[in-house]
Structures are given as C-alpha cells and as structure tokens.
Amino acid sequence: MLIHGKQYLSTFRERIGEATVASIAVAFWGRGAESVFKEWRGDKLRIICNLALGGTNPKAVKEIMAIPNVEVRQCDELHAKVILTxxxxxxxxxNISSNGLGLEDDEAAKFHEVGVLTKEVALLKEGQHWFDALWPKAQEISDSDLRKAADAWKRRRQTRPILAKNRSRLLLDQPPNSLRDRAVFLVVYRSSISQKAAEALRFQKARLQGTSSEIPHDKLDIYEEWEAGTLPLDREDILIPVYWGARGKITVEKPQRPLPELQSHYVSDDGEVSLDFSVQLSEDRVLGYTFGSEDRKNLASDIRPWLESLGITPDDGRSVPLYDYLKWRTR
Structure with missing residues (x-):
C-alpha cells in the first residue's frame, strides 16, 4: 500500500498505537515529534535517530526518551526512514519533522513524501533483521550529546528555506513560523550609555581606524551592562536595536551583528560592568530580505502595543526573537 501526504502521518500513528513492540530508525526528528506516540501503550519501543547532522531537535528527543518503555539511541551515519511494528x-x-510529516503546520516548505506500508511476513522479518543488526552499533545518548545536538540544530535551523509560497521580499512580510528559531532579535532598550562606555566606544573606533580590520570603525556600536545571557552574542546573530524612550519615543535602527571578540569590562562602584560591541550590517537586508529605512519606520509606528505588553522598565534591556513579535502581530 502506497502512503503519502497526511495519510503518511495518520498511518504512522495508527500503527504505533496498535503495536506491542516497535523498532524505528528515522534520521531526523523535529519539534512535536513526541506527539506521534500519544497512543503508544506497548511493551518495547526502540528508536534510532541521527543527532550529528543538525536535523534532529534535541528537545523532541528528550521528550521521547521520557515515554515509558522507550529506548533511544543515535547513529551518525543513519539516513533511513523505517518504522517496524x-x-x-x-x-x-x-523524517518525523515539519518538512517530513508536517508536524509544525506551515513552519517550513513541505516536501512531497511517499512511503510503502506492508504486512508481508517475509519483509517484516527482513526489516527486523536489518534493525537488530544496526541497534548494537548505535550509541546511547548522553547529556553531552544533547548539548552538541542543540548547537547543530541551531546552525541548521538558520539555513532552512523560507516559505516558498510567500512572494514578498520584505522581512516583516514573512510568515511568523518561517522566523521561528532564527537568530534575529529585537533588542529593546531605554537607558543611554555612560561616559565610561562612550569612552570605550571612541577608543575602539580610533583603534580600528588605524588597522586593516574588516570591521568598519564608523559602524561600531556598544551595549552596556546587559546581564549575561540576555544579549545575543554569537557572530551570526542579527540584532535590530529598538530605542523606546521613557517619554514614549520609539526608533528602530539599522540591523547589526555582535562582535564578541571586542567584549570588555570596567569596574564601577557597583561592581564589574560588561561592554558588548556590535557593528551595523553593510546592507539593509536580513536573511536576504529587505529591511530598509521605510520598513524600520513602519515597525517603529506599529510596535508600541507589543512593547507595552513586555513591561520594560527605564533601566531594563530586553532582547526578544523577531519571531515573537511577528507571532504576536498575527495572533
């Protein structure tokens, strides 16, 4: 029997729900993959996935590992998609992912998937023999493996395709789910930088001006006293600064990327203060989509209700994924 489209997912769920024993070797598992096991009541379920290539969401794996009577292993060379009950x-x-089984609705462009369902005894025996030979070669999954998988997942998520059905070239016109997990952040702030920070910024600009560095000194910016973990600092992250003044003025500035190699500190009466540098992007584009001056003005005029919902105080700084704003806007 040939299965395809939504039938693929429904057939998978039905077979797992009826099974007493099941063996699954599927390379990649996406967000919500644990939901396919809602009806699982069997005695023994063995799963092999691929964590190394970045196509598997480790959060989904952790959810699946918590299901009763389930054992999950990993194999770096696995690319198969086999479900055996x-x-x-x-x-x-x-794969058991958004592209494969459509678990995340319109989150990414769907591929046309097809499979074959069989109950032929000879094929079931051959499939079980193949899986049983692979199982001892697969590795148990440690916390360290999951952390590495999270890094690989993040890198791969940045390069997944934007929805093909959306023809707009404007960043803010993209469907919210196409921005999920992408490293584009609205960095909302109110406080001006201190004299110490201004001096550090002038120093770095002067230093860079006298070198052959690829960093344009006149595009340099600085963030002061952001708590660890609140400001994205990976070189591949994209920051969209949003100034929300105490008197209500909102300005959206040109997108930037962090420069973690320039990070420094100074000591104040209250302790050590962090200084994080960034540089403006050379083009008004984000993820290949336009984000020019008119787009920034439009965002500044529309974003106030969302900012108010965040409850930011004058001394507060907040970085929030652009996805969160787009999702709020289309709620």
Missing part, C-alpha cells in the same frame, strides 16, 4: 512495516522518504 509487530504487524507492519513502513519504508519511505519522510
């Missing part, structure tokens, strides 16, 4: 075998093209 005590009375059925599914072999196909679909």
């Amino acid at each position: 005590d009375n059925a075998l599914i072999v196909g093209s679909a």
Whole structure:
C-alpha cells in the first residue's frame, strides 16, 4: 500500500498505537515529534535517530526518551526512514519533522513524501533483521550529546528555506513560523550609555581606524551592562536595536551583528560592568530580505502595543526573537 501526504502521518500513528513492540530508525526528528506516540501503550519501543547532522531537535528527543518503555539511541551515519511494528512495516522518504510529516503546520516548505506500508511476513522479518543488526552499533545518548545536538540544530535551523509560497521580499512580510528559531532579535532598550562606555566606544573606533580590520570603525556600536545571557552574542546573530524612550519615543535602527571578540569590562562602584560591541550590517537586508529605512519606520509606528505588553522598565534591556513579535502581530 502506497502512503503519502497526511495519510503518511495518520498511518504512522495508527500503527504505533496498535503495536506491542516497535523498532524505528528515522534520521531526523523535529519539534512535536513526541506527539506521534500519544497512543503508544506497548511493551518495547526502540528508536534510532541521527543527532550529528543538525536535523534532529534535541528537545523532541528528550521528550521521547521520557515515554515509558522507550529506548533511544543515535547513529551518525543513519539516513533511513523505517518504522517496524509487530504487524507492519513502513519504508519511505519522510523524517518525523515539519518538512517530513508536517508536524509544525506551515513552519517550513513541505516536501512531497511517499512511503510503502506492508504486512508481508517475509519483509517484516527482513526489516527486523536489518534493525537488530544496526541497534548494537548505535550509541546511547548522553547529556553531552544533547548539548552538541542543540548547537547543530541551531546552525541548521538558520539555513532552512523560507516559505516558498510567500512572494514578498520584505522581512516583516514573512510568515511568523518561517522566523521561528532564527537568530534575529529585537533588542529593546531605554537607558543611554555612560561616559565610561562612550569612552570605550571612541577608543575602539580610533583603534580600528588605524588597522586593516574588516570591521568598519564608523559602524561600531556598544551595549552596556546587559546581564549575561540576555544579549545575543554569537557572530551570526542579527540584532535590530529598538530605542523606546521613557517619554514614549520609539526608533528602530539599522540591523547589526555582535562582535564578541571586542567584549570588555570596567569596574564601577557597583561592581564589574560588561561592554558588548556590535557593528551595523553593510546592507539593509536580513536573511536576504529587505529591511530598509521605510520598513524600520513602519515597525517603529506599529510596535508600541507589543512593547507595552513586555513591561520594560527605564533601566531594563530586553532582547526578544523577531519571531515573537511577528507571532504576536498575527495572533
């Protein structure tokens, strides 16, 4: 029996729900993958996934590992998609992910997937023999493996395709789910920098001006006294500064990227203060989409209700994924 489209996912769920024993070797598992096991009541479920290539969401793996009577292992070379129960075998093209089974609705462009369902005894035996030979070669999953997988997942998520059906070239016109997990952040602030920070900024600009550095000194910016973990600092992150003044003025500035190699500190009466540097992008584009001066003005005029919902205080600084704002806007 040929299965495809939504039938693929429903067939998978039905077979798992009826199974007493199941063996699954599917390379990639996305957000919500644990939901396919809602009806699982069996005695033994073994799963092999691929954590190394960045196509598996480690949060989904952790959820699945917590299901009763389930054991999950990893294999770096796995690319198969095989679901085997005590009375059925599914072999196909679909991973258990947004692209594969559409678990995240319109989160990414869908591929056309197809599989074959069979109950032929000879094929079930061959499938079980293949899985049983692979199982001892697969590795148990440690906390360290999950941390590495989280890094690989983040890197891969940045390069996934934007929804093909959306023809707009404007960043703010993209469907919210296409920005999920992408490292684009609205950095909301009110407080002006101190004299110490201004001096550090002038020093770095002067230093860079006299070198062959690829960093344009006149595009340098600085963030002061942000608590650890609140300001994105990866070189590949994109920051969109949003100034929200105490008197209500809102200004959206040109996008930037962090420069963690320039991070420094100074000591104040209250202790050590962090100074984090950034540089403006050379073009008014984010993820290949336009984000020019008119777009920034439009965002500044529309964003106030969302900012008010965040409850930011005059001394507060907040970085929030652009996805969160787009999702709020389309709620």
